[in-house]
Amino acid sequence: MNLFEHELEERRIFRDMSILSPHYVPQELPHRDKEIRGVTKIIAPVLRNEKPSNLFIYGGTGTGKTCVVKYVIRKLEEFLRSPGRDLRDILVRVVYMNCKIRNSKYQVLLKTLEDDSLNDERLKNIPLEGRTERSLKGMDPADLYDRLFNVVQSNGMNLIIILDEIDMVKKGLNDLMYILTRINDELSSGHVSIIGISNDRRVKSRLDPRSRSTLCEEEMIFPHYNAIQLRTILRQRIEHGFRPGTIDDSAIRKIAAFAAQDGDARYALKLLQKAGEIAQSKLKTRVDLDDVGMARHLVEKDIMTESIALLPEHQQIVIYSIAHLALKGGLYQRLSGISTGDLLTGEVYEAYEANCRALNRNPRTMRQFSEYLNELEMSGLIAMRLSGKGIRGTTRLIRLGYPPDEIIQIVRQSLGLESG
DNA sequence: CATCCACCGGAAATAGGGGGGC
């Protein structure tokens, strides 16, 4: 088959794949009217040069948190540009960042200052002024603060900082909130507001009470989508992303039903895309139930593979050690005779040390190891609970979130080992 | 009940890497 012919085949099912991307923000967001109105209301004071309240948005994966915020920001920017209104005195700048990448107070500050929207030549005192590099790396944090203060103050700027996945900020979240309170106290013109987005409620408890009340001046909780709502969302994306008549209604229902278990629209869209790809690769003209079933297995595996492959090397060794022990059966099982798959921290650490030696790596300390376990739990690869009665001392019981043999296979691949 | 155990997790110290200014 000619390559171009193949490309044409690619278009049998899909019309526009980008519509299915998790980053795509559609023209309409079904079932989020209330949330959109809420965010709009909170942000609206910028139109009067007044400071909006800080906002904390909480909700599970794929409940539309990021989407709603981006949607409202887009509407705001459209409104500010709309003709016939005199909004020339209003200067609004929005900085969006994902804290998975900007995971410390310093990184957040840096990204804010380096963002294009604060380095517009029309602005006074732009942060990067006088820098040869387009980078402020290595600067004194106090200097960073001054630069932010200057650009906001001298332009009377309404600055909104969106911190997505704010729970990923490991160091200095309290400090960050403190800085934001302070800057607003000191500014005589302009202000800085933040919108924090998280799917982990525990962020709040990690904040001290003052920072908490700063971040949570306003708070919204996004509910999960149910199967019916997911269907609307799917149909909407299909309308724009798929060619007409290329998917069975039963397939849509099945996708919605799978995704409704977690109320997760992102998962639903992933399934939809994968099912489309499967149907396409089989040169079918319609996506049917079988494609959806197969898509589910592939997506599950993709999710696992991806979350393992992105792990730092030592965490991979840890999860590998856990998987190995789980197959062998751990101490707890041998002592109690109950086969729960629970492992004790101590034995996992020993296995980790042994595996490090086998791989010619220096094992990290127990302390660091403990952090690795916490991070693995965060990424959903393991589950931990405190040991109750029956075990001497306090330790954590560790359990894998996925089948051990699959984990072992994936880690081997990722670490570049051959099977054996 | 006193003491040990096995680990947890905060804080400070340290190592290593990068950038700026001169």
Add this chain to the structure above:
DNA sequence: GCCCCCCTATTTCCGGTGGATG
């Protein structure tokens, strides 16, 4: 190149916790 400052990752130190042991 040298010196200084900063960041991140890791180690070191250490008090704390909850259950077991005798």
